[in-house]
Amino acid sequence: MAALSEAKRLVAKIGSALLVDRLTGELRADWLASMAADVARLRARGTDVVLVSSGSIALGRGVLGLGAAELSLEQSQAAAAVGQIRLARAWEEHLAPHGITTAQVLVTLEDSADRRRYLNSRATLGTLLGLGVVPIVNENDTVATDEIRYGDNDRLAAQVAVTVGADQLVLLSDVDGFYSANPAQDPAAHRFDVIETITPEIEAMAGDAGSGLSKGGMKTKLMAAKTATAAGCALCITEGSRLNPLTSLENGAPATWFTPGLDPQAARKRWISAMKPRGTLTVDAGAAEALGQGKSLLPAGLARVEGTFGRGDPVAIRDASGRALGQGLARYTAAEARAIAGRRSVEIEEVLGYAGRAVLVHRDDMAT
Structure with a gap:
């Protein structure tokens, strides 16, 4: 069983019902x-923390x-537009004293569905974490529609965890775990301490949302x-409603x-290796x-580009003799890669006419 004390990079999802009082609409x-104190304690021992926080619509509807x-x-x-600024300010005011x-960071489903935008999100979140920042992530409800939204922050939190390479994700909920049946309706229902495989039997035990403020369910x-x-x-x-929920x-x-069966790095490399390359x-x-x-591929070391690919597409990497060195996700299109091949990173802007990334294929996006 995973232990929170072992987390290197943690994502915590916080539902609206935990942050916003249902009767008053206030934070x-x-x-x-208490949650801010938990985050500070984790950060002090070297754990990167990302918060996926609901609450913008719940806050905004009260104000409006x-x-x-x-x-x-x-x-x-409209409620999200009004509530989001209050939500971000509340987190800032409670974490700043620490x-x-x-x-x-506001995202939509398209930011993970599109490989280019996914890589941009990954790079931004990775840079923030590297600088010691705690990102507060939420779905961009101001512009998202049903066709381009996650619809609940459980799935959003999972995608964020994948994007940042987290080794642990905690869903702070209104229940204290996964049960064989709804414990409010079935006194014989029992909670699972550990689930190693999500079987069809486990899936059949899941119910729907029970909270008036939350959209997610089991x-x-x-x-x-x-x-x-x-x-x-x-x-x-x-269960997350108690004070200091992560400490608890x-x-x-x-x-x-x-x-999980693998660690995040091994799982990501396996995913990249399984893709069909669009170029070489x-x-x-x-x-x-x-x-x-184990270093990244810089434009200066690029000798030749074959194929047609876009940013975020998988590419094979070979040496001059044709020996396979690995596979990775390109941060430039094929045309851009050809233009900057053999160039130093400081020359990229002069060649392309706009500032680009210093790395052609980052080591985190590469399986060798």
Whole structure:
């Protein structure tokens, strides 16, 4: 079973019902302060933390006086626009006293479906984490429609965990784990401490959402668990309304852990290796040696480009003799790669006419 104390990179998903009082529509300031203290404690021991936080629509509807009735798409988008700024400010105000810088990151389903945008999101989040920032991620409900949205933050949190290469994902919920049946309706229902494989029998036990503020249910949490564990990330479902929920989890609070078969890095490399390459990059001897040492591929080491590919597409990497060195995701199109082949990184802007990334294929996006 995974232990929170072992997390190197943690994503925590926070539902609206935890952050926003259902009756008043106000933030639960005491809970938010305790969660901020948990995050600070994790950061102090070297754990990267990403927060996937609901609450913008719930906050905005209160400010706009929209009541508890079901909102139209336009009303939801308006409420999100009003609530999002308050949500981001609340996290900033509670984490700043701990010396933690926050960043707001708004995403839509398209940001993970499109490989180019996925790589951009990955690079941005990775840079923020490298700088010691805690990203506050939410779906961009202001512009998202039903056709281009995740629809719940459980699945969004799983995709974020995959994007940043997290080894643990904690879904702070209104239940303390995954049960064989709805414990509110079946007194014989039992909670699973650990689930190693999501079988059809496990899937049949899942129910739907039960909270008036949340959209997710156990079905979406199982979908999130499938996504996370396939990428090497352990997923935990635990009750989050108590103060200091992450500390409580670490101290043995009831929970269900879904365990992965691989670590995040191995799972990602397997995923990249399984893709059909759209082109081939031939590199010089110096670049081949650098790749063998686990370094990224820079434009200066590129000798030849074959095929037609876009940013984010898989490409094969070979040395001058044709020996396969690996496969990775290109950060430039084939045309751009040809233009900057053999060039130093400082020359990229002069050649292309715009600032580009220093790396052609990053080591994190490469299987060798």
